[in-house]
Amino acid sequence: MIDSVYIAWRYLVFNKARSATLVACVSLIAVLPFTLDVLLNESERQLLSRAETTPLLVGAKGSALDLVMNSLYLDDQVPELVSMQVNDEVSESGLANPIPLYVRFHARGFPIVGTTLDYFDFRGLQVREGRSLALLGECVLGSAVAESLGLKPGDRLLSSPETVFDLAGIYPLNMNVVGVLEPSHSADDVAVFVDVKTAWVIEGLVHGHQDLLKVRDPTLIMERNDQNVTATAKLTQYTEIDEQNIGSFHFHGEPQAYPLTAVIALPADAKSATILRGRYVSAEKTTQIVEPNEVIDGLLRNIFRVKSIIDSVIVVVGLAALLALVLVFALSLRLRQRELNTVFRLGCSRYTIVRLLGAEIAIILIISAALVAAVAGVVSHYDEQLVRLFLVN
Amino acid sequence: MIQIESLRFQYPSGDFHLGIADFKVASGEKVAVIGPSGSGKTTMLNLIAGILIPETGDVTVDGIHVNALSDAKRRDFRITNVGFVFQDFELLDYLSVLDNILHPYRITGALRLTDEIRSRAIALAEGLGLGDKLNRNITQLSQGEKQRAAICRALMARPKVILADEATGNLDPRNKGHILDALFESVEAHGASLVAVTHDHDLLPRFDRVIDFQDFRAEVGA
Numbered sequence: 001m002i003d004s005v006y007i008a009w010r011y012l013v014f015n016k017a018r019s020a021t022l023v024a025c026v027s028l029i030a031v032l033p034f035t036l037d038v039l040l041n042e043s044e045r046q047l048l049s050r051a052e053t054t055p056l057l058v059g060a061k062g063s064a065l066d067l068v069m070n071s072l073y074l075d076d077q078v079p080e081l082v083s084m085q086v087n088d089e090v091s092e093s094g095l096a097n098p099i100p101l102y103v104r105f106h107a108r109g110f111p112i113v114g115t116t117l118d119y120f121d122f123r124g125l126q127v128r129e130g131r132s133l134a135l136l137g138e139c140v141l142g143s144a145v146a147e148s149l150g151l152k153p154g155d156r157l158l159s160s161p162e163t164v165f166d167l168a169g170i171y172p173l174n175m176n177v178v179g180v181l182e183p184s185h186s187a188d189d190v191a192v193f194v195d196v197k198t199a200w201v202i203e204g205l206v207h208g209h210q211d212l213l214k215v216r217d218p219t220l221i222m223e224r225n226d227q228n229v230t231a232t233a234k235l236t237q238y239t240e241i242d243e244q245n246i247g248s249f250h251f252h253g254e255p256q257a258y259p260l261t262a263v264i265a266l267p268a269d270a271k272s273a274t275i276l277r278g279r280y281v282s283a284e285k286t287t288q289i290v291e292p293n294e295v296i297d298g299l300l301r302n303i304f305r306v307k308s309i310i311d312s313v314i315v316v317v318g319l320a321a322l323l324a325l326v327l328v329f330a331l332s333l334r335l336r337q338r339e340l341n342t343v344f345r346l347g348c349s350r351y352t353i354v355r356l357l358g359a360e361i362a363i364i365l366i367i368s369a370a371l372v373a374a375v376a377g378v379v380s381h382y383d384e385q386l387v388r389l390f391l392v393n
Numbered sequence: 394m395i396q397i398e399s400l401r402f403q404y405p406s407g408d409f410h411l412g413i414a415d416f417k418v419a420s421g422e423k424v425a426v427i428g429p430s431g432s433g434k435t436t437m438l439n440l441i442a443g444i445l446i447p448e449t450g451d452v453t454v455d456g457i458h459v460n461a462l463s464d465a466k467r468r469d470f471r472i473t474n475v476g477f478v479f480q481d482f483e484l485l486d487y488l489s490v491l492d493n494i495l496h497p498y499r500i501t502g503a504l505r506l507t508d509e510i511r512s513r514a515i516a517l518a519e520g521l522g523l524g525d526k527l528n529r530n531i532t533q534l535s536q537g538e539k540q541r542a543a544i545c546r547a548l549m550a551r552p553k554v555i556l557a558d559e560a561t562g563n564l565d566p567r568n569k570g571h572i573l574d575a576l577f578e579s580v581e582a583h584g585a586s587l588v589a590v591t592h593d594h595d596l597l598p599r600f601d602r603v604i605d606f607q608d609f610r611a612e613v614g615a
Binding site for chain 2: 003338339343346348349
């Protein structure tokens with residue numbers, strides 16, 4: 001038997017390209033459904049676990065899915081904005097505690113989450129290194145962000161402009177990294193957390209600049225009268241908040257009107273939740289309240305409906321591939337007729353010839369199985385990260 | 394010793410039949426068979442080797458009635474008693490020179506591959522000038538080297554019968570001489586019977602006996 005395996009191995013090694021193609025085909029047929037299954041189950045787990053722990057979400061009317069995906073999984077798709085007033089309404093209702101969320105900006109590819117310290121308590125996020133948020137312009141990094149960017153407390157992180165054409169408006173903010181969170185194995189690992197006011201600074205709603213009353217350079221002043229001083233575009237806007245200039249940062253307009261992407265509502269009990277939901281039923285309301293669990297359930301139903309179609313396609317493609325493999329072997333036998341005749345004329349039995357060919361198939365299947373096991377091992381081990389990389393985020 | 398008596402053979406397609414009344418080759422004898430293409434020379438070699446079975450008559454090798462053996466025994470007989478050198482070498486491209494020489498030992502239970510056999514293969518290959526090419530792939534050899542590798546494979550089991558089917562057909566004169574030397578050495582060393590089909594009339598004087606297949610056969614036709 002060992003001799004058959006040796007001869008079969010030599011044949012497969014000699015015909016490397018053909019053998020590699022066969023191994024790739026067999027492996028793909030086996031690995032595709034398995035990988036899909038593992039990743040979808042993990043994505044279901046991740047999506048549901050986060051959705052289940054977030055009781056209610058208030059946001060602008062529109063796509064509930066966009067609202068949930070942006071608020072829970074920090075998706076790039078920004079929903080319609082609501083104002084800070086929505087947060088205050090929830091608070092004033094006495095039915096739930098609000099946590100404001102402003103998930104709109106990015107820093108070096110990672111989402112900036114403008115929120116309050118309540119968010120850290122709600123998600124059970126622990127600071128591993130440094131401290132939590134305290135001052136304007138500070139940020140705390142999710143573990144994966146810190147690892148990926150090689151940042152630690154004391155370093156600086158620059159926010160990214162929303163678009164490269166946004167010449168007139170938003171200046172990047174050079175944020176002070178004050179802490180790094182423990183890994184939470186959730187979307188929070190890939191987030192940059194700032195106070196919601198810092199997020200407004202990034203937007204330019206809260207800003208700091210030279211004191212116009214003290215400025216004497218005429219090129220900086222467009223108009224000056226008793227009530228107002230109008231500056232020119234030459235006036236230096238602070239893009240970094242430090243101890244010296246923090247006092248110069250100020251709001252323009254009414255902070256209640258400042259934007260948020262959503263408000264997480266944490267009701268005291270089921271009754272409060274029901275009452276609160278009832279208050280958003282009105283068609284005239286410009287806001288909606290959603291239960292993330294229901295939204296994600298709907299999404300998963302669609303995903304698994306698609307998966308069942310993909311499964312059927314994989315079965316058909318798999319069968320076609322297997323038939324193609326059988327055809328390849330059959331054609332290969334015809335091409336090898338002369339070689340098989342030689343072996344037969346030397347004194348080899350037909351059974352041994354079958355054994356030689358069987359050994360070739362067995363080796364291909366064993367290598368494919370090893371490859372599938374390796375891929376399956378990697379996928380199973382890194383399913384959490386893979387799902388976050390490809391599906392959830 | 395090879396003996397054929399009252400043999401009649403026909404291919405299943407029925408388009409060729411061969412009859413041989415009497416054919417003998419003694420042990421240690423070197424016989425050349427000449428004749429035009431299609432006259433049945435290769436068919437006769439296949440009948441002696443037990444690859445083909447006659448309809449009637451008898452093929453005897455060293456007292457063994459080849460056509461009376463079962464399929465399995467005939468295969469064992471062939472691999473242990475017959476050294477066949479094919480016209481086109483018929484080596485396996487995907488094996489090295491040494492693996493090709495040892496190939497019969499890997500495909501049958503009748504022969505056992507031992508360290509001694511391996512040493513013998515190496516010595517045989519060295520004797521035929523292939524010592525430095527044992528681990529080379531067959532595709533890297535010249536025609537002459539391929540034929541020498543094929544001869545090594547045929548002679549490995551020290552067969553009682555050596556059948557060479559136009560073994561020198563594709564070779565230059567110098568290589569033809571070497572090939573014949575190797576075959577003759579084995580015949581003399583082990584008292585084997587050599588039947589060599591050839592079209593090369595220059596080599597005929599070196600054989601003990603030359604049979605013109607056209608004169609000798611009893612019957613051949615389509």
